[in-house]
Amino acid sequence: MILTAEALTVAAEGYTLLDKITLSLAPGEMLAVLGPNGAGKSTLLRALAGLNAPTAGRVTLDGRTLSTWSPRDMAAARAYLPQNGTLDWPLTVERVVALGRLPLAGLWGEADAEADQTIDEALDAMDARNLKRRVATTLSGGELARVLLARAIVGKPRVLIADEPLAGLDPRHQIDALTRLRRMADDGRAIILAMHDLDLAARFATRIALLGGGALIADGAVQHTLTPELIQKTFGVESRVGADADGAWVRLLR
Numbered sequence: 001m002i003l004t005a006e007a008l009t010v011a012a013e014g015y016t017l018l019d020k021i022t023l024s025l026a027p028g029e030m031l032a033v034l035g036p037n038g039a040g041k042s043t044l045l046r047a048l049a050g051l052n053a054p055t056a057g058r059v060t061l062d063g064r065t066l067s068t069w070s071p072r073d074m075a076a077a078r079a080y081l082p083q084n085g086t087l088d089w090p091l092t093v094e095r096v097v098a099l100g101r102l103p104l105a106g107l108w109g110e111a112d113a114e115a116d117q118t119i120d121e122a123l124d125a126m127d128a129r130n131l132k133r134r135v136a137t138t139l140s141g142g143e144l145a146r147v148l149l150a151r152a153i154v155g156k157p158r159v160l161i162a163d164e165p166l167a168g169l170d171p172r173h174q175i176d177a178l179t180r181l182r183r184m185a186d187d188g189r190a191i192i193l194a195m196h197d198l199d200l201a202a203r204f205a206t207r208i209a210l211l212g213g214g215a216l217i218a219d220g221a222v223q224h225t226l227t228p229e230l231i232q233k234t235f236g237v238e239s240r241v242g243a244d245a246d247g248a249w250v251r252l253l254r
Helices: 041-048 071-077 093-105 112-125 141-153 171-186 198-204 228-235
Strands: 003-012 015-025 030-034 056-061 078-081 159-163 190-195 207-212 215-220 239-244 247-252
Touching (some): 003 041, 015 041, 071 078, 093 141, 141 159, 171 198
Parallel strands (some): 030 190, 078 159
Antiparallel strands (some): 003 056
16 A cells, blocks of 8 residues: 555644544545545645644555655655645746646756646646646636646656645536546556545545544445445435446435
């Protein structure tokens, strides 16, 4: 397993935010982390990215505790996309995406042709090539979300950790982004996403982790985790689940 949490506990100000979470992520997997607001999804993703130090337990990447990785090596191996990403600098989209190459190339340390090719590939992957010359601070929320996803993948990290990457995207671009991310997983990368849309998670994820109150309620294949019983336990809503030619689906009832 490439990324593993073992009895991961995170506490702050006397509150336990994550309670003995154990899970792993292997190359080729796309893991969707689902749970209600306050379940601990963002805290979990930050801990898996090495940004929240565990109170107990540990997180390892390639069998090494995250604290033993140098910042440069960590940035090259995994990319982290925070929730509600913003940008305050009036950089062009091309330069914003290029920032994702810094751990590999140093500050503008690549040949221009090589840098241009990798930037264009990342923008193409997120249907954002037409934005390349735009100033990023002038973009809409959905356009910026696609650009930030491109920045996250431009370095071709082996692990991508993204917190609510679909926020701000219209339905077409949500499906498009997940299709492209799933293709990346199928090509051997390990991807973990925090999401709210159960139906999209059922359709695209290879695995589901359900969180509630900082605890892991279930972790496994879609058919074993997105059941009416577990959805009721996690979210307090009734649902109907099934599958068709397009994959699994979830309909929330009440």
